[in-house]
Amino acid sequence: xxxxxxxxxxxxxxxxxxxxxxxxxxxxxxxxxxxxxxxxxxxxxxxxxxxxxxxxxxxxxxxxxxxxxxxxxxxxxxxxxxxxxxxxxxxxxxxxxxxxxxxxxxxxxxxxxxxxxxxxxxxxxxxxxxxxxxxxxxxxxxxxxxxxxxxxxxxxxxxxxxxxxxxxxxxxxxxxxxxxxxxxxxxxxxxxxxxxxxxxxxxxxxxxxxxxxxxx
Numbered sequence: 001x002x003x004x005x006x007x008x009x010x011x012x013x014x015x016x017x018x019x020x021x022x023x024x025x026x027x028x029x030x031x032x033x034x035x036x037x038x039x040x041x042x043x044x045x046x047x048x049x050x051x052x053x054x055x056x057x058x059x060x061x062x063x064x065x066x067x068x069x070x071x072x073x074x075x076x077x078x079x080x081x082x083x084x085x086x087x088x089x090x091x092x093x094x095x096x097x098x099x100x101x102x103x104x105x106x107x108x109x110x111x112x113x114x115x116x117x118x119x120x121x122x123x124x125x126x127x128x129x130x131x132x133x134x135x136x137x138x139x140x141x142x143x144x145x146x147x148x149x150x151x152x153x154x155x156x157x158x159x160x161x162x163x164x165x166x167x168x169x170x171x172x173x174x175x176x177x178x179x180x181x182x183x184x185x186x187x188x189x190x191x192x193x194x195x196x197x198x199x200x201x202x203x204x205x206x207x208x209x210x211x212x213x214x215x216x
Contacts, residue, residue: 028067029111031082034156036064044117052149053135058082059152060140066116067109081108083120084138090119 037055040046046054061084062068070079077088085091091105092098101119108116124134135141 028065028109031058031064031066033059033064033152037153037156039113040117044114046117046121052151052153053141053145055152056145056149057135057138057141060144061138066111066113069109078105080105081116082113083108083116083123084140085116085119085123090123 033055036058037051040054041048041051058064061070061079062082064082066082068081068084070084072078073086073088075088077086079086080091085101085105085108087093087099087105090099090101091103091108093105096102096104096107101115101122103115103119108119123137126134127137128134135145
């Protein structure tokens with residue numbers, strides 16, 4: 001092994017070691033699959049028709065572990081957290097100011113996934129613009145989640161007794177408008193026909209003259 005290759009390998013091992021030690025004890029979390037689906041839908045407002053794909057992606061990227069660190073990539077980078085976000089571009093190990101998402105990689109490995117979701121959405125938007133599908137940013141999605149992913153949320157419910165998330169793919173986007181009761185085309189024609197009054201009908205002008213003459 002050449003000296004440069006040895007140096008790269010040693011640097012990678014040290015980065016992995018330091019990354020593991022930088023995870024705050026007691027702050028990692030392994031998400032319940034359905035709880036994550038509910039949080040992504042309600043708390044973080046991801047589109048309902050994408051939830052099963054995000055759950056599939058997370059299952060194969062981090063297995064729902066918020067503190068997950070991927071194996072060393074060919075370019076020497078590491079992937080961090082629930083969505084396995086790369087430190088090559090999106091996060092850094094300093095103050096986060098030099099990263100595209102403006103966060104440190106350590107922030108991606110704690111139990112608060114708000115910043116993870118914000119960064120993942122940013123990655124999604126960029127790849128949506130570049131390739132037409134934001135999920136193309138994740139290798140695990142390409143390998144495991146391009147088909148029908150409804151099974152990943154089929155047994156999940158948004159709340160107790162509510163429909164499954166798989167069946168609610170359009171629920172968050174569907175506009176429910178109250179249906180007004182049918183109205184007659186001409187309400188004026190809806191006169192009760194069981195009570196007739198001569199004064200309810202228009203009186204010809206000639207009769208008005210005749211009646212006026214008689215009254216006088």
